[in-house]
Amino acid sequence: MTEAAKAVLASLERDQRARAGWAWSDAESQTERRRWFYTPTDHGGLTVNAMTPGQYQRTMVLVATGLSEAGYVTVATIMGLENALDRTEGFASTFARDRGRDPGMYYLRIFGTPGEAVWGWRFGGHHVSLNNLVVDGALVSSTPCFLGADPATAPLLGATSLRPLGAVEDLGRSLVRSLDDAQRSLAVLTPRAPVDVVGANRSRISSGDRVVPLGDLFRGRFADPGLAHAMDAAHEANESYYGITPADHDAVELTAAPRGVPASSLGAEQRELLLAVLNCYTGRVPEELIAREAARYAGPLLDEVHFAWAGGLAPGDACYYRLQGPRLLVEYDNTQRMANHAHSVWRDPEGDFGTDVLAAHHTAHHA
Structure with a gap:
């Protein structure tokens, strides 16, 4: 490097x-x-x-x-x-x-x-x-490590499709569909998915964070009032299309105590599915570091990771999920463009941008 x-x-x-x-x-x-x-x-x-x-x-x-x-x-x-x-x-x-x-x-x-x-x-x-x-x-x-896809699904010759994040969504959907009624009652926060990842592009994740309107996700506001209005209108249209309510925003806002079903309540096969979802994010790093990242959530450490879902359960439904636990926030959302526009992000709420490592390095070398 x-x-x-x-x-x-x-x-x-x-x-x-x-x-x-x-x-x-x-x-x-x-x-x-x-x-x-x-x-x-x-x-x-x-x-x-x-x-x-x-x-x-x-x-x-x-x-x-x-x-x-x-x-x-x-x-x-x-x-x-x-x-x-x-x-x-x-x-x-x-x-x-x-x-x-x-x-x-x-x-x-x-x-x-x-x-x-x-x-x-x-x-x-x-x-x-x-x-x-x-x-x-x-x-x-x-x-933070963010990957998205628009279109999330596109046609290819031979009657097949290109889905760069397809498995990232499908594994999450398989996990929520594997849950029994009691597990699902904890995992499903609302039947309507938010129109974007909730943490957005904030430099630091905080309790109470909610979806950020589209126009505020750019570097500064647009100088052209018409363009700024178009961004705001697009966000409002997305929320109106899915019937997003204040209660839905309440349900999916970020909280210090993770929402959803904890891995400690999952069966062995469900835990394997959860790890497969997680590996779609930790597996982004160079091959020689994948085991290091995966070890953060191995064995009993996985118990504290919570899985939460919002949206429909059927393939093609607008959906959102997140994994939250110590030093972990993963979010996936596919709602925009009639559920053909996917966002996925992997974050470390305590150490994004290496802030924790830098603090320790400064203490060791400059105190």
């Missing part, structure tokens, strides 16, 4: 490097490092469409070092889906730029100097947000 980051920076011209490489120590950089998005907005950094083909390839080498093979293929597929989404929307010019759905609008920013004791990097664009921190030569944090 260090060598890949060095290779990217070494290939850049001065003006490119000013956009891609930021110092570590100043307050502005640290505030920016904790700012993240999953909408088609300015994620901050150097876009891949402002790179030469060689620079773009070096950037993807860096991206690949932070992901498993399955994670990397999923990210590459999501980026390519911008072309399919562009066709769905009639190749319209949106978001106050010539091409609204643009597979070149993915941004790289490196914080600090690769190879020093502490540095990090971020890669993101529409439906991708990767945030990585390296301390003393080890990748210590990979959250």
Whole structure:
């Protein structure tokens, strides 16, 4: 990862490097490092469409070092889906730029100097947000990690479909359908799914967090009042279509004590299903780190993880689920575009962006 980051920076011209490489120590950089998005907005950094083909390839080498093979293929597929989404929307010019759905609008920013004791990097664009921190030569944090897909299901030749996050949804649905009545009464929070992941793109998760309106998920409000109104109207239309009520928002808001059914109340096969769901998130990291991430929830540690669901149970129904436990918040949502627009995110509420590791590193080396 260090060598890949060095290779990217070494290939850049001065003006490119000013956009891609930021110092570590100043307050502005640290505030920016904790700012993240999953909408088609300015994620901050150097876009891949402002790179030469060689620079773009070096950037993807860096991206690949932070992901498993399955994670990397999923990210590459999501980026390519911008072309399919562009066709769905009639190749319209949106978001106050010539091409609204643009597979070149993915941004790289490196914080600090690769190879020093502490540095990090971020890669993101529409439906991708990767945030990585390296301390003393080890990748210590990979959250928040967001992957989405629009369309969530698209036709392929041979009467089959492309579903980049299909198994992520199907495993969750299999788990909720496996529950008996008593388990399901705990797990199902409301029959209507929220129209987005509840934690949104907040830098820090807090009790009481609720769904953020679409227009507030971009970097700043739109200068064009018409565009700002369109974003607000889209959010309101989604909630109206599904009949979302204040009680539904109450039911799915984030709480310090996890809602849902605890893994301690699940049978052996159900626990295996829960682990399979969880592995769709912890399995995004490089292969050599997957076992480390999975060990956080092995054996009795799994008992404290809660599974919650909102929405319909049948395939194709709008749905939402989350896993919540110590150092864990996973959310999946597929409601927008008539349940053909999926969002998934993996977070560590106590250690996103490596804040806990950085605090310990500072105490050990700078106290």
